[in-house]
Amino acid sequence: MIPVGIExxxxxxxxxxxDVRELCEYRGLDIxxxxxxxxxxxxxxxxxxxxxxxxxxxxxxxxxxxxxDGRSRIEMIIxxxxxxxxxxxxxxxxxxxxxxxxxxCRLFEIKQACYSGAAGLxxxxxxxxxxxxxxxKALVIATDISRFALADASAVRxxxxxxxxxxxxxxxxxxxxxxxxxxxxxxxxxxxAFEVMDTCRPGADTEAGDADLSLMAYLDCCAGAFNDxxxxxxxxxxxxxxxxxxxxxxxxxxxKGAHRHLMRKLYKAKPEEIEADFQQRMSPSLTYSQRVxxxxxxxxxxxxxxxxxxxxxxxxxxxxxxxYGSGCCSEFFSGVVSxxxxxxxxxxxxxxxxxxxxxxxxxxxxxxxxGNHAVRFGTRDVVLDHKVVPAAWPVYQTGRRLVLDAIVGYxxxxxxx
Amino acid sequence: MDSDAIFVVIVxxxxxxxxxxxxxxxxxxxSMADLGVNSIERNEVVxxxxxxxxxxxxTVQLHGPHNIGELADLLNxxxxx
Numbered sequence: 001m002i003p004v005g006i007e008x009x010x011x012x013x014x015x016x017x018x019d020v021r022e023l024c025e026y027r028g029l030d031i032x033x034x035x036x037x038x039x040x041x042x043x044x045x046x047x048x049x050x051x052x053x054x055x056x057x058x059x060x061x062x063x064x065x066x067x068x069d070g071r072s073r074i075e076m077i078i079x080x081x082x083x084x085x086x087x088x089x090x091x092x093x094x095x096x097x098x099x100x101x102x103x104x105c106r107l108f109e110i111k112q113a114c115y116s117g118a119a120g121l122x123x124x125x126x127x128x129x130x131x132x133x134x135x136x137k138a139l140v141i142a143t144d145i146s147r148f149a150l151a152d153a154s155a156v157r158x159x160x161x162x163x164x165x166x167x168x169x170x171x172x173x174x175x176x177x178x179x180x181x182x183x184x185x186x187x188x189x190x191x192x193a194f195e196v197m198d199t200c201r202p203g204a205d206t207e208a209g210d211a212d213l214s215l216m217a218y219l220d221c222c223a224g225a226f227n228d229x230x231x232x233x234x235x236x237x238x239x240x241x242x243x244x245x246x247x248x249x250x251x252x253x254x255x256k257g258a259h260r261h262l263m264r265k266l267y268k269a270k271p272e273e274i275e276a277d278f279q280q281r282m283s284p285s286l287t288y289s290q291r292v293x294x295x296x297x298x299x300x301x302x303x304x305x306x307x308x309x310x311x312x313x314x315x316x317x318x319x320x321x322x323x324y325g326s327g328c329c330s331e332f333f334s335g336v337v338s339x340x341x342x343x344x345x346x347x348x349x350x351x352x353x354x355x356x357x358x359x360x361x362x363x364x365x366x367x368x369x370x371g372n373h374a375v376r377f378g379t380r381d382v383v384l385d386h387k388v389v390p391a392a393w394p395v396y397q398t399g400r401r402l403v404l405d406a407i408v409g410y411x412x413x414x415x416x417x
Numbered sequence: 418m419d420s421d422a423i424f425v426v427i428v429x430x431x432x433x434x435x436x437x438x439x440x441x442x443x444x445x446x447x448s449m450a451d452l453g454v455n456s457i458e459r460n461e462v463v464x465x466x467x468x469x470x471x472x473x474x475x476t477v478q479l480h481g482p483h484n485i486g487e488l489a490d491l492l493n494x495x496x497x498x
Contacts, residue, residue: 032437032453196477215456216476219464224475257457261464268468 001186004128005179005335006121007137008065011305011350012058012170013292014043015396016358016389018365020164020293026362027163038252038286042293044360045145045168046392047373048384048404051083052094052412055143056402058298059172061348062139063099066174074174076106076127076138080116080297082201083144084109085377085412095141098402098414113199114248115325116297117142117171118333124175125184135177143170144296146207162211165251167293171301181308181344184335185318188236190228192221193329200327204377214326215254221330222247222258222322223265229332238266242334243317245282246303248324249289255282255303258322284311291354297325305350313342358392375407382407418496423470424489430465431485434458445486463488472496 020039024031031037045054063071079091090109110116110123117140124138145168198217199209230236247255259278263269269277287306289295295302300323307319316338324330360368367373373388383406386393396403397417406413428443435454443452449459463479474495482488 031455033455036457037455210480212456212459213477213480215460216480219460220475220477253455253457257460260461264461264464264468 001129002131002177003179003183004125004177004186005175005184006173006182007176007178007180008062008174009181009301009305009345010058010060010062010172010348011288011298011302011353012054013288013302013350013354014045014054014168014357015049015401016044016046016360016392017041017291018044018360018362022362023365024164029164036253036256038256038290039165039293041291042164042167043169043291043295043357044365044368046396047368047375047388048386049145049168050085050375050404050412051079051081051091051143051145051170052085052098053402053404053414054145054168054170055079055091055095055141055172056098056414058143058170059095059099059139059141060400060402062172062174063101070137072102073135073137073176074101074139075104075133075136076124077101078120078124078138078140079109080111080120080140080142081109081144082111082113082116082296084111086410091141091143094412094414112329113325113327114144114250114294114296114299115323115329115331117299117301118321118323118331119329120297121173121175121184122189122331122333124173125186128175128177129186137174137176140173140175141170142173142297142301144168144298146294162207162209165294167295169292169295169298169302171298171305173301179335181341182304182319182335182337184333185233188229188233189331189333190225190230190232191329191331192224192228196326196328198326198328205374209326215257217326217328218248218254218324218330219258219261221324221328222262222332225322225330225332226262229334238262238320239277241318242320243281244284244307244311244319245322246285246300246307246319247282247322248300249286249303250294250299252286252290255285288350288354305345308337308342308345309350313337313339356395356398358389358395360389360392364389364392375404379407380410418470418493420486420489420493423466423492423496424485426469427462427466427485427489430462430469434461434465443485445489446484448484466492470496
C-alpha cells in the first residue's frame with residue numbers, strides 16, 4: 001500500500017479575539033474552579049469575515065508553498081463545515097476561485113457537525129489510496145465560525161454557558177501520497193455513531209442544544225470509537241500505542257475529562273497517573289485550542305497542529321486522534337509524525353499569527369453582537385462596513401488576507417487586503 | 418442494593434471528585450449543578466458510581482434526572498430492572 005496522509009497543513013486562527021475569563025465575569029457567570037476548564041481566549045469572526053475567507057486565509061500559505069506542479073495536482077477541494085452559506089453552492093467553489101486553482105477539480109462540501117474535518121480527511125485519504133488518479137492531491141478545508149443573531153437579552157442568557165467556549169477557525173490539509181507531515185495508519189480507525197439530539201444548527205444563524213447531553217455522548221463515543229479501533233488494530237492499547245493524543249476540543253477541560261474518563265474506564269487508573277499522562281501526552285494539543293475556542297470541524301486539527309509544533313519528535317511518534325460531531329458521529333484514528341514534519345509546520349509560525357490578532361474590548365464585542373452588522377444567512381445584497389471596530393481594520397490588512405467586501409445578488413465578492 | 422444505598426455511593430463519590438464539598442450537607446433533592454459540580458465533574462461522579470456498583474451503561478442513558486435522588490432511583494432501576 002502506498003503511503004498516504006497529510007503532506008502539508010496550515011491554520012487560520014482569526015484576526016480578533018476575546019479574553020474568556022473577562023467575558024465570563026462580564027456575563028456574571030459563576031463558574032467554580034474556572035481554571036479547570038482550561039479556556040483562555042476565543043477567536044471572534046469579524047462581520048466582514050465568513051467561512052470562505054477563513055478557509056482561503058488558512059489555505060493561502062499552504063498553496064504559496066507548493067510548486068506549480070504540486071498546485072496543478074490538486075484535483076479535489078473538500079470544504080468541511082457546519083457554517084454553510086448556501087444550501088446548494090459549496091464553499092469549495094469560492095475557495096477554488098480565490099486560490100487560483102485549475103478547473104479539473106472536484107468541488108463539494110461535507111456536513112456532520114464537528115466530525116466534518118475528519119470525514120473530509122478520510123475521504124481524501126480514500127481518494128489517494130484508490131489510485132483512480134495516481135499522484136492526485138486533495139485539499140481538505142475545515143472552516144467554522146459562530147455567528148449568532150442575538151436580538152435580545154433572553155437570547156444572550158440562553159447562550160450564556162456555550163458562549164465562552166465557542167470560537168472560529170479554519171485549517172487546510174493537503175492530502176497526498178507524499179505525507180511529509182502526518183503519515184496516516186491506513187485502515188486503523190474506529191467509529192461510534194448513533195442518533196442523539198445533543199447540539200444542532202436547526203435554523204439560519206441559530207444553534208440549539210443540551211450541553212450535558214452532548215458531553216455524555218462525547219464520552220460514550222470516545223470509549224466506543226476507541227474500542228472499535230482496538231477491534232481492528234491488533235495489540236492497540238490506549239496507554240502504550242500512542243506517544244500523543246489529540247481530541248476534538250470544545251474546551252480544554254472537556255478533553256482532560258474525556259482522557260480521565262477513558263483512563264478510569266479502561267484501566268481504573270489512579271488520579272496521579274492520569275494527571276501525569278495527560279500532561280505528557282495531551283497538554284501539547286491544547287497549545288492553540290486554548291487560544292481560539294471551539295472551532296468545530298477544524299478543532300481536532302488545531303489540536304494536532306498544537307501537538308506537532310510543541311511536542312517532542314526526536315524520534316517519530318504515533319498520535320491517536322479522536323473526532324466527535326454532535327448528532328452524532330465519531331472516529332478514532334492514528335498516524336505518525338516525524339521531526340521533518342515538525343520543522344515544516346514550525347515554519348508557518350502559527351503562534352506568531354495568533355499573537356497578532358486584535359484583542360476586542362467587551363464594548364467592541366457587544367457592538368459586533370448586538371449591532372446590525374451580522375450578515376444573516378440568505379442576505380441578497382449588502383456592502384460590508386470594514387470600520388465597524390475601527391482599530392481592528394488596520395490589524396486585519398496583512399497584505400495576504402482575503403476579506404468580504406459585498407454581496408450582490410447573493411454572489412459574495414472578496415478582495416485581498 | 419437499593420436506591421438509598423446507591424445515593425450514599427453517589428454522595429461519597431461527589432466528595433471524592435470535589436473535595437470542597439466534603440463537609441457540605443447533601444440531600445436527595447439537591448442537584449449536582451446547584452452544588453457547583455460542573456459538567457465534567459458530574460460525569461466523573463457518574464462513571465465512578467457505575468464502577469462502584471458494577472454497572473456498565475452508556476452515559477447517555479443517564480441523562481434526565483434533575484437531582485441526586487432521581488439519579489439514584491434511575492441507577493437502581495437499571496441495576497435491578
